[in-house]
Amino acid sequence: MSAEDVVPAAAAPRPLPVRERLADGSSQMVYEVQEPDVKALRERIARVLASEGPLLRIANLLLKTKALGREAxxxxxxxxxxxxxxRxxxxxxxxxxTVFANPIPALNLVQGAAVQLDLIADLARVYDLDPSPVRLRAxxxxxxxxxxxxxLVEAASSVVAGVFKRTPTTFVAAGAVxxxxxxxLARIAGGALAEYFRNGESWxxxxxxxxxxRQFEANSRADFxxxxxRQGLDRFLSRVRLKPATAPDGHAR
Incomplete structure (x- = not known):
């Protein structure tokens, strides 16, 4: 900032105290409202706009462009x-x-189906990435x-079993758990992968x-x-053409 950019200005100057003499010879103090004094400021702004107007307009456009970029x-x-x-x-x-129709050993819950190569590839494509087959398997x-x-396998099994524990349709629930x-587990894996790709392939x-x-905690609310x-049970029951007497929360459907 140059010295000429510092100019005196008073947008709301203080009232000026003035002693006023009355007809009886006494006096009193009154305050006169002062007009704003911004003439020097206006003149300086006019000179700046005249000499630097194009640059200021460009700077303003750049700011707007950045704002639009952030919005996009x-x-x-x-x-x-x-x-x-x-996805x-x-x-x-x-x-x-698939698991409901063809149960798999508990130890294969993760390795067998939760982390699918097709899911990884689809999530990567959302972020315009194309990992090689070797990278997908890794x-x-x-x-x-x-x-x-x-x-996580034990924790997820325990959480889901707790949801079904009061469901009277034990035959269906046993396979549905x-x-x-x-x-x-597939949801947690997918959420972690989506976060990984969203953060530039960083965990x-x-x-x-x-x-x-983080994904386990984010998907552990009781209402969720x-x-x-309930969604899962409805899907499985529709496959075996049965209707549940109650929902997993114990209430009649």
């Missing part, structure tokens, strides 16, 4: 999140339906190992295990689990 990025991020959610939802129920193996290491657990400071645990289990 925000819109794109929201669209990508929605696409990821749709995760699709794969979790396809996986669950990601699936890493994520599966992380889920096993943090005890594993299938819904599978869908739940974050807590690593892959931290990403898995009740609705999730």
């Amino acid at each position: 990025e925000s819109t794109l991020d929201a669209e990508r999140r929605l696409k990821c959610e749709e 995760i939802d699709h794969y979790q129920w396809v996986t669950a339906t 990601l699936a193996a890493q994520l599966g190992q992380a889920m096993l290491k943090v005890g 594993q299938a819904v657990t599978m869908a739940y 974050g400071p807590a690593g892959i295990e931290g990403a898995v645990l 689990l009740q609705d999730f289990a």
Whole structure:
């Protein structure tokens, strides 16, 4: 800032005290309102606009462009999140339906179906990425190992079993527990992968295990689990042409 950019101005000057003499010879203090004094400021602004107007307009356009860029990025991020959610939802129920029809050993819950190569590839494409088959298999193996290491299979099985514990349709529920657990694990895996791709193929400071645990915590609300289990049970019952007497929360349907 140059010295000529510093100009005196008073947008709201203080009232000026004036002693006024009255007719009886006495006096009193009154305050006269002063007019704003911004003439020097106006003149300086006019000179700046005359000499630097084009540059200021360019700077203003750049600011607007950056704002539009941020808005576009925000819109794109929201669209990508929605696409990821749709793909995760699709794969979790396809996986669950397959497991319901063909139960698998508990130890294979993660390795057998939760981390699918097709799901990884689809989520990567949402972010304009195209991992090689070798990279897809490596990601699936890493994520599966992380889920096993943090005890997610046992935790998910326990959480889902708790949702079904008061369901009287025990024949169906017995097969549905594993299938819904599978869908739940697929959802957690998908959420962690979506976060990984969204962050530029980074698991974050807590690593892959931290990403898995964040998704588990984000999907552990009681109301969400009740609705999730209900969706699964409805899908499975429709396949065997049965109708449940009650929902997983114990209320009549």
